[in-house]
Amino acid sequence: MHPLRLERLTVRGWQFLVLFTMGVMVLAGALVGWALLHRTDQMSRAVIDGIGPARVAAGQLQAALRDQETGIRGYVITDDRQFLTPYYDGQHEEQAAAAEMRHRLDRRPDLTADLDAIEKAAAKWRATYAEPSIESVAPNGRNVTNRPAAERGKAEFDHLRTLFDTQNANLAAARTSAIDDFQYTEVWRDRVLGAMVLLFFGTAAALGILMRNAVTRPIAALTAACRRITEGNFGETISRPRRPRDIRNMAVDVENMRERLVEELEVSRSARALLDEQAAELRRSNAELEQFAYVASHDLQEPLRKVASFCQLLEKRYGDQLDGRGIEYIGFAVDGAKRMQVLINDLLTFSRVGRLGTMQTEVELDVALEAGLANLAAAVEEADAEIVRPPGPLPQIIGDPTLLTMLWQNLIGNAIKFRHQDRRPRVVVDCERRTGEHGDEWLLSVSDNGIGIAEEFTEKVFVIFQRLHGREVYSGTGVGLALCKKIVEHHGGTIWVDTSYTDGTRLRFTLPVPAQVGAGPTSPATSQGAHE
Numbered sequence: 001m002h003p004l005r006l007e008r009l010t011v012r013g014w015q016f017l018v019l020f021t022m023g024v025m026v027l028a029g030a031l032v033g034w035a036l037l038h039r040t041d042q043m044s045r046a047v048i049d050g051i052g053p054a055r056v057a058a059g060q061l062q063a064a065l066r067d068q069e070t071g072i073r074g075y076v077i078t079d080d081r082q083f084l085t086p087y088y089d090g091q092h093e094e095q096a097a098a099a100e101m102r103h104r105l106d107r108r109p110d111l112t113a114d115l116d117a118i119e120k121a122a123a124k125w126r127a128t129y130a131e132p133s134i135e136s137v138a139p140n141g142r143n144v145t146n147r148p149a150a151e152r153g154k155a156e157f158d159h160l161r162t163l164f165d166t167q168n169a170n171l172a173a174a175r176t177s178a179i180d181d182f183q184y185t186e187v188w189r190d191r192v193l194g195a196m197v198l199l200f201f202g203t204a205a206a207l208g209i210l211m212r213n214a215v216t217r218p219i220a221a222l223t224a225a226c227r228r229i230t231e232g233n234f235g236e237t238i239s240r241p242r243r244p245r246d247i248r249n250m251a252v253d254v255e256n257m258r259e260r261l262v263e264e265l266e267v268s269r270s271a272r273a274l275l276d277e278q279a280a281e282l283r284r285s286n287a288e289l290e291q292f293a294y295v296a297s298h299d300l301q302e303p304l305r306k307v308a309s310f311c312q313l314l315e316k317r318y319g320d321q322l323d324g325r326g327i328e329y330i331g332f333a334v335d336g337a338k339r340m341q342v343l344i345n346d347l348l349t350f351s352r353v354g355r356l357g358t359m360q361t362e363v364e365l366d367v368a369l370e371a372g373l374a375n376l377a378a379a380v381e382e383a384d385a386e387i388v389r390p391p392g393p394l395p396q397i398i399g400d401p402t403l404l405t406m407l408w409q410n411l412i413g414n415a416i417k418f419r420h421q422d423r424r425p426r427v428v429v430d431c432e433r434r435t436g437e438h439g440d441e442w443l444l445s446v447s448d449n450g451i452g453i454a455e456e457f458t459e460k461v462f463v464i465f466q467r468l469h470g471r472e473v474y475s476g477t478g479v480g481l482a483l484c485k486k487i488v489e490h491h492g493g494t495i496w497v498d499t500s501y502t503d504g505t506r507l508r509f510t511l512p513v514p515a516q517v518g519a520g521p522t523s524p525a526t527s528q529g530a531h532e
Contacts, residue, residue, distance in 0.1 A: 129153030365394035372408030415448035
């Protein structure tokens with residue numbers, strides 16, 4: 001095959017070429033082997049089914065003629081017709097043996113010629129001597145055969161014996177020649193079959209080497225190059241093999257992919273370096289900002305306290321000299337200073353979450369809830385709120401007790417603050433254990449029967465300083481739920497508004513279950529009334 005055509009072959013084409021060549025070799029070997037085996041079988045049959053039985057039939061033929069000669073001689077001497085029985089039986093046996101020989105030697109005219117000569121001589125002997133001798137015996141038992149006739153008959157039968165010897169010699173020579181030809185053919189058969197086996201294995205080895213060089217090695221080289229590239233050696237160039245065609249095309253595609261990856265990697269490295277630089281700058285800026293907020297908040301506390309104190313002193317000392325508008329202005333100033341103090345305190349609390357080293361210990365959520373409710377005792381009593389807790393104990397987790405107390409306080413405080421004006425506030429705390437995306441976790445919820453949160457604001461309420469109502473309707477700084485979100489995320493959980501709850505607001509949040517802590521309810525707790 002032309003080299004250019006070989007280069008166009010794919011892996012499947014190479015496999016087909018190898019299998020086709022091996023198939024042709026096997027078929028050729030099978031045909032040659034069949035021909036040789038058929039030839040040796042023919043030669044073997046020629047000896048076994050031809051010459052061998054013919055020699056036996058020749059012996060029977062010769063014996064039959066001798067029996068005829070013996071019978072004639074005995075009859076002539078004794079005039080006893082019993083001696084003619086071998087003569088006549090011998091003729092039948094002669095005919096049967098001759099027919100058998102002609103059947104066995106139908107393809108050997110050189111050997112049937114001897115048979116023809118014997119039959120011709122036997123017929124002549126019977127015509128010139130045997131039959132006349134039978135007729136020459138007189139009824140009175142006297143033999144009238146003359147001596148010359150007897151000598152002539154003896155000479156003719158001696159000629160038959162010579163023909164017997166010739167026939168036997170020719171049959172023996174034919175048998176020897178057939179055996180020699182058979183053995184010669186057997187030798188060549190074995191040689192040819194051995195050569196075919198050697199040629200088959202040699203061709204198989206050559207095709208194997210060809211497959212290794214043309215297919216296996218290019219695939220192995222491409223695989224090794226791909227492995228080195230996957231290990232990070234992106235600078236290695238993948239060489240393109242000459243064949244097979246699909247492996248060559250694959251190598252080209254992989255090389256193009258490698259070049260594209262190198263380009264993308266350079267872009268990614270540049271972007272990563274820029275991102276790291278910006279992240280470092282952002283961390284530095286956040287640290288400075290948090291430090292500034294912390295310091296500024298502390299520094300703002302004193303001026304605000306002075307403003308509020310002096311405004312109150314001003315109202316106390318000069319209140320009788322001020323008109324109603326002046327007293328109102330002083331009230332505005334005092335209220336603004338107090339609200340500013342509350343906002344600063346909330347900002348301080350918000351900035352401390354996750355920034356300062358917080359305590360990580362085993363926390364009973366029941367204890368944290370009790371502490372939060374204690375801080376809200378006045379608000380609960382003022383609103384006559386009903387707090388419903390799970391019948392069983394809340395779980396134990398790993399966290400900061402102060403932050404978890406603030407979490408309960410803000411969630412329940414919000415539920416009381418945003419209550420419905422025409423019904424008694426009712427706050428329900430639930431807890432259940434479940435398997436989430438990150439393993440086992442506690443699912444807790446705080447539900448109320450208040451004014452609720454519209455679905456479009458369920459994300460906005462967790463943004464710091466975001467308020468859904470005016471300050472004159474509901475007081476607050478807009479930091480509470482943002483602080484709750486920060487506390488929950490600091491403990492490895494998430495918080496969200498359950499929009500499927502329509503009787504008020506239900507806030508759900510998760511906290512991870514520590515591996516060493518398994519206490520608490522393992523199924524959803526059924527809440528029952530417990531007024532606090």
